[in-house]
Amino acid sequence: MSVAQELDLRLEGITKVYPGVVALDNVSLQIKAGEVVGLLGENGAGKSTLMKILGGVIAPTSGQIILDGQQRDSFDITQSQAAGIAFVHQELNVFDNMDVAANIFLGRELRRGPLHLLDRKSMNALVQPLLDRVGARFKPDTSVAVLSLAERQLLEIAKALSMESRLVIMDEPTSSLTLSETNMLLKVVGDLKQQGIAVIYISHRLSEVEECVDRVVVLRDGQNVGSLARDEVNHDAMIHMMIGRDLRALYTPPAQQAIKPVLSVKNFRTKGNPCHMATFDVRAGEILGVAGLIGAGRTELAEAIFGVGSKLDGDVWIEGQRLNAKAPSEAIAAGLYLVPEDRKRAGLILEFPVMDNITMANLASFAPRGLVSRKRQIEVAEDQRRKLTIKTHDVRRAANEMSGGNQQKVVLAKWLSMDPKVIIFDEPTRGIDVGAKAEIYKLMRALADKGVGVMMISSDMEEVIGVSDRIVVMKDGLITGELPRFQFSESNILTLAVGKMLEEV
Structure with a gap:
């Protein structure tokens, strides 16, 4: 040039x-x-x-x-x-x-x-x-x-x-x-x-x-x-x-030690990485960070667990109950929710009002006699708007009229209005400002402290180190290592991300 x-x-x-x-x-x-x-x-x-x-x-x-x-x-x-x-x-x-x-x-x-x-x-x-x-x-x-x-x-x-x-x-x-x-x-x-x-x-x-x-x-x-x-x-x-104000440090310790697995994934293989199996647990009350380079298979793994991806074999348990989700509706019924990486393509119907986006995943609960109660939809959407400080003066506005950060909050509101056992966040703060990021981190910690298992996939090194209680690292569909908090560092994550053992370095 x-x-x-x-x-x-x-x-x-x-x-x-x-x-x-x-x-x-x-x-x-x-x-x-x-x-x-x-x-x-x-x-x-x-x-x-x-x-x-x-x-x-x-x-x-x-x-x-x-x-x-x-x-x-x-x-x-x-x-x-x-x-x-x-x-x-x-x-x-x-x-x-x-x-x-x-x-x-x-x-x-x-x-x-x-x-x-x-x-x-x-x-x-x-x-x-x-x-x-x-x-x-x-x-x-x-x-x-x-x-x-x-x-x-x-x-x-x-x-x-x-x-x-x-x-x-x-x-x-x-x-x-x-x-x-x-x-x-x-x-x-x-x-x-x-x-x-x-x-x-x-x-x-x-x-x-x-x-x-x-x-x-x-x-x-x-x-x-x-x-x-x-x-x-x-x-x-x-x-x-x-x-106009200072922010606290990213990391907030859990309210209590997380011990009991709420999501267990064993020998899980996807079509994108058929030669490698992933095995890991997400514990009730923790934020598990999932790190890795682009192409490591993190999103594909999450989608396959949720029932929208290409699973070859493997087992998934939610609170000890086996889950073989062949469609998202089965995962949702089991209390497993996914906040997708691309909110516009997979998380929202942009032309629909905010209230419809928030309530659509649980629409049957708004129609006890077969007719959807718009009044109840508005009540729930307004409640989530206040809790998440979603910037819109009317929940009947279309989602595509909002900023990216507020659209992401609508995706979160959809799941938080229900009763999650496990939530998988895939790049939860992509394109979101620092103030909104802090709010989402606070929400994630609050969910974990209520006993929800939180799995966070992130390419932001500062985020995955600053928010997680424990980190697993992936390469080509394989979990190459697990890091407790005292071992968190960019060097350790990148070492595992390229397939090396920590003691090799």
Whole structure:
């Protein structure tokens, strides 16, 4: 990629008003060529709205965009792209029915000959170096349908890099990436900076922000609340500016020692890893962290236990009762619930109201005479809205009108409104701000203290170390080791994640 044309972009007095809601209130932001700006704020702070304005998706109610000295009221999408602005979206915009190269060149396809046939060979040749830059293991001709969520995120990053961009906006780019993949991405950010390309880096993983940004701009409730220069950027300062208070340490010890298994998995094999068996217990009253590199089989294992995945053989017991779930309804009836990795695809029906999403898994209990009681649905949904501080003024609103963090809370509310014995959380805080993360960790601990077995799959090393009582590590469908709390460290987890024994190191 060649050195980018110099960029001078200013947003001045940007305000966006929706009926009954002021999403942005007189927000200003300046970006120069070759600088990395961290844009922080809790879910609902206005970050996504501001970026949609910058991307031409929506127009501001008032304010000015000044690009290279030229003033305008708004962008449309074509103008934004022509200005050299590229997005790496948190909510991935890829097409399952196409391969990787076709996704990257969508709308910009290379063609050859008088018939203008697609030049797949040339597109593949141009895409491979981009995949190498982001550390992707898949190929240009790989179907997107077989890619994991993390691999799709790498595809989005490669797509942004394929354009002659002057500004790359990265919205939670590492939310599904492991530590090694995150390090690769931060190297890409450094490369872009050296080439004179500006980066707006939006992330709730504050250690990454601290490592890669030149300065931080913070939004709260749709307003600028301040900024931090490079030498002022640290974890505590960012949190305090974002939420106006300090947070306690992640780890809260259990109320009592967890001894009795509530979920037992023995010799469990999935189609994705047919040669390896997983055996482990989740104890009543504990948070069991499940760590591993992407492709380790953690999500596939969880889905197979829940009845939506591809189990080959193995045994599962819930409180001593054997469970052979061939459908989620059987797992739910046994008190085993799954909070899925991808809330939009598997956890919610986005077009449905919040109250329907919260109550649908237990709908029969709302229809004792065959007719669903909407009044009772609203009561339960309102109760969960208050308990989880879900930010919506009406539980009859559609779930797709909410921020990602509040959508995740709706997924949690669906299960917490019932009577769980075991809850599997798969990447529970992906794309969620630090304040909401703390609330979810508190909820997980409260569940465990009530005797619920909590199994947490996480690629966030800080999270899995900071929240778990015990950790098991997976590689290729196999449990390679178990760590009690006194052995928790990134080094020990990564050692087991690559299949080595701790004493070998």
